[in-house]
Amino acid sequence: MKKTLLTALLAIFFAQVFATTPPDEGMWLPMFVKDYNYAKMRSLGLKLTADQLYDINNSSLKDAIVQLGNDGNGFCTGEIISKNGLMLTNHHCGYESIANHSTEEHDYLKDGFWAKNYDEELSNPGLTATFLVRMENVTDKVLAGVTDETKKGERESMANKAIKELQNAESEGGRYTIVIKPFFDGNEYYMFVYEIYRDVRLVGAPPSSIGKFGDETDNWVWPRHTGDFSMFRIYTAPDGSPAEYSKDNVPMKPKYVLPISLKGTEMGDYTMIWGYPGSTDRYMTSYEVRSLLENQNKPIIEACDVLLPEIRAEMNARDIVRINYASDYASMANTWKNQKGEYASLIKLGIADKKAEQEKVLLDWINADKARQEKYGNPLAKIEKACSEVDHEAVRAFFYGNFTLMNSKTTFLPYNLGNFRLGEGEKSFTEDQKAELLKNYRENMKGTDIVTEEKVIAAALRLWKQLPVEYQPDIYSYIDKKFKGDFVAFSKAAVEKSIFGTEANFQKYLDKPSNKALEADPLYQWFASVLGTLIQYQGVYMESKNKLATPRRKYMAALMEMQQDKAMYPDANMTMRCTYGTVCDYFPSDGVHYKHFTTTQGILEKEIPGDPEFDVHPKLKQLILNKDFGRYADKDGTLHVCFLSNNDITGGNSGSPILNAKGELIGSAFDGNIEALCSDIFFDTELQRCINVDIRYVLFVIDKFAGAQRFIDEMNIVE
Numbered sequence: 112m113k114k115t116l117l118t119a120l121l122a123i124f125f126a127q128v129f130a131t132t133p134p135d136e137g138m139w140l141p142m143f144v145k146d147y148n149y150a151k152m153r154s155l156g157l158k159l160t161a162d163q164l165y166d167i168n169n170s171s172l173k174d175a176i177v178q179l180g181n182d183g184n185g186f187c188t189g190e191i192i193s194k195n196g197l198m199l200t201n202h203h204c205g206y207e208s209i210a211n212h213s214t215e216e217h218d219y220l221k222d223g224f225w226a227k228n229y230d231e232e233l234s235n236p237g238l239t240a241t242f243l244v245r246m247e248n249v250t251d252k253v254l255a256g257v258t259d260e261t262k263k264g265e266r267e268s269m270a271n272k273a274i275k276e277l278q279n280a281e282s283e284g285g286r287y288t289i290v291i292k293p294f295f296d297g298n299e300y301y302m303f304v305y306e307i308y309r310d311v312r313l314v315g316a317p318p319s320s321i322g323k324f325g326d327e328t329d330n331w332v333w334p335r336h337t338g339d340f341s342m343f344r345i346y347t348a349p350d351g352s353p354a355e356y357s358k359d360n361v362p363m364k365p366k367y368v369l370p371i372s373l374k375g376t377e378m379g380d381y382t383m384i385w386g387y388p389g390s391t392d393r394y395m396t397s398y399e400v401r402s403l404l405e406n407q408n409k410p411i412i413e414a415c416d417v418l419l420p421e422i423r424a425e426m427n428a429r430d431i432v433r434i435n436y437a438s439d440y441a442s443m444a445n446t447w448k449n450q451k452g453e454y455a456s457l458i459k460l461g462i463a464d465k466k467a468e469q470e471k472v473l474l475d476w477i478n479a480d481k482a483r484q485e486k487y488g489n490p491l492a493k494i495e496k497a498c499s500e501v502d503h504e505a506v507r508a509f510f511y512g513n514f515t516l517m518n519s520k521t522t523f524l525p526y527n528l529g530n531f532r533l534g535e536g537e538k539s540f541t542e543d544q545k546a547e548l549l550k551n552y553r554e555n556m557k558g559t560d561i562v563t564e565e566k567v568i569a570a571a572l573r574l575w576k577q578l579p580v581e582y583q584p585d586i587y588s589y590i591d592k593k594f595k596g597d598f599v600a601f602s603k604a605a606v607e608k609s610i611f612g613t614e615a616n617f618q619k620y621l622d623k624p625s626n627k628a629l630e631a632d633p634l635y636q637w638f639a640s641v642l643g644t645l646i647q648y649q650g651v652y653m654e655s656k657n658k659l660a661t662p663r664r665k666y667m668a669a670l671m672e673m674q675q676d677k678a679m680y681p682d683a684n685m686t687m688r689c690t691y692g693t694v695c696d697y698f699p700s701d702g703v704h705y706k707h708f709t710t711t712q713g714i715l716e717k718e719i720p721g722d723p724e725f726d727v728h729p730k731l732k733q734l735i736l737n738k739d740f741g742r743y744a745d746k747d748g749t750l751h752v753c754f755l756s757n758n759d760i761t762g763g764n765s766g767s768p769i770l771n772a773k774g775e776l777i778g779s780a781f782d783g784n785i786e787a788l789c790s791d792i793f794f795d796t797e798l799q800r801c802i803n804v805d806i807r808y809v810l811f812v813i814d815k816f817a818g819a820q821r822f823i824d825e826m827n828i829v830e
């Protein structure tokens with residue numbers, strides 16, 4: 112009696128705490144949409160059948176969803192918008208390709224790029240487009256023979272062995288790429304069968320003054336006026352199969368093409384987004400949240416605060432630096448602002464306390480039953496302990512090391528060269544070795560700016576000084592001895608005088624190599640010292656993560672059992688997901704109401720002539736002033752630029768299609784909002800919004816601004 116009453120009471124209590132899961136939260140796996148989400152999607156307005164969304168026997172919407180990657184490693188999403196393999200994604204997703212094709216004479220970053228015919232479409236070695244063929248739950252196969260008693264290491268090796276076997280069995284002789292990933296902290300495993308296309312060409316991009324309008328100031332911010340889109344085309348071998356680039360390749364004939372709607376949206380309209388979210392940690396515990404603030408957010412912000420302004424200043428000063436550093440800088444600056452936003456919103460919204468409340472409920476649930484106590488123990492105590500043991504300074508050093516290497520092309524150069532040290536007893540390099548090293552040198556030095564590099568290295572030396580002495584790289588004694596402690600003099604020498612500083616110096620070294628010369632070389636010393644420090648503390652960092660693996664898996668298993676009647680979604684891990692919701696506004700702070708869309712009026716309001724972030728292209732300005740919006744105008748007569756929805760997305764989703772109730776394309780998702788940047792850890796229904804560029808603005812830019820009618824003609828536009 113008592114037990115039942117207690118269970119009932121607890122059940123109500125759990126229901127209250129956990130049923131707060133908001134209706135539109137979640138990044139759902141396509142194969143479960145029919146069972147878990149479809150009814151809710153219909154009630155919000157969806158008109159398609161579940162099979163029209165995801166079907167493995169017939170073509171369905173999922174066949175238009177592309178993962179954009181570097182050699183198959185995904186970083187963004189794209190979608191198929193024509194029967195000739197035209198793919199839409201974000202400007203910031205195509206940015207690296209656009210930058211790679213840019214020179215001071217052909218500055219596609221600044222001026223945009225529109226291929227006038229197939230011959231002008233530009234190939235991008237390494238860029239890949241991945242399609243999902245099907246997915247399957249393979250938990251039973253991967254964890255066959257694993258029990259609660261199986262030790263962590265053994266569990267991992269059993270799982271890895273099973274994964275290898277499955278990969279071999281399913282790849283059909285290499286036609287498919289088989290990816291098997293853990294879900295729910297390793298409690299489940301799913302297999303993804305992919306087809307990867309390797310000839311992906313750049314066909315269209317607006318100037319950055321449209322595609323990146325507002326740049327860093329507006330990044331992660333609403334209201335937004337960015338035309339964040341670019342277009343690529345996927346090519347195949349003449350028989351339609353995936354192939355490496357060849358001039359004989361032909362435009363892809365896709366299985367499914369998204370129709371495009373010109374109707375626009377209203378508040379409350381159904382929306383869904385399909386794409387490849389990269390990483391979330393929604394089930395993170397309160398202990399980990401507190402640790403994240405101190406041991407990740409803060410060190411990353413510290414490093415970026417010191418390093419990035421140096422690069423920005425040089426980019427602002429010289430076009431050649433702007434072009435060559437654009438892509439790396441943009442992604443670093445994006446991380447910088449993201450980490451600041453995550454830190455601030457985690458604190459402001461009291462996320463650690465909210466998590467602690469949920470954890471208490473879970474612990475009570477475990478403790479209310481003997482069998483559960485035996486099965487799960489107290490995973491939270493183990494997580495707490497692991498978090499309290501993290502060596503804060505070591506983890507800071509780990510992040511400083513990473514950000515030093517990522518922000519300085521020169522510091523990282525020796526790492527990329529291959530073996531430039533003589534082996535035991537060797538006196539010289541063979542001609543082949545020399546040629547190879549020189550080739551790598553040229554490739555890696557391309558676009559490197561000496562002044563920028565000197566400034567970054569000097570800044571990094573100041574950054575590392577923020578750590579206690581015992582965590583600093585050992586370079587400082589060398590600098591004290593040889594440069595009287597002068598960071599600027601050292602970095603000048605490291606870049607200009609070093610064996611690695613100029614091609615002439617490097618050639619001289621190749622002709623007369625000596626390990627002794629390396630030991631005396633300032634850049635080599637610097638590189639070796641930073642890398643050594645990084646490797647040392649990477650070990651500490653990994654160890655602290657490892658300690659969390661088993662208790663997190665148990666915590667997750669308990670959570671899943673406690674909520675077994677409720678559909679749970681797994682954390683994002685670069686696999687295809689669907690999120691559904693509606694168009695909606697929000698209230699960022701007391702007394703402030705943000706409307707759900709912006710118009711071109713705001714572009715003129717934000718205009719700062721000549722400013723690198725807010726300059727407006729004269730042609731765009733004229734079109735706006737003339738209200739020359741053609742069929743892309745809203746029924747209110749204005750041209751909408753961006754709109755908001757409450758879809759649940761994260762990094763990796765960039766470029767994802769946002770679709771209406773009929774599955775027609777209404778925009779491209781490209782950002783989140785600063786007020787809710789804790790979204791990778793906690794979804795706040797009231798605050799978290801997804802920022803989309805309106806497809807009508809995209810088409811307006813292609814058609815009216817660029818006059819690139821050929822692309823419009825190949826699309827399926829529904830008026």
Ligand code: ARG
Pocket residue numbers: 203323325326327330331441444445762763765781782783
């Ligand atoms: N915040 C966007 C994302 O993470 C990237 C936006 C790129 N734009 C920029 N100004 N850096 O997907």
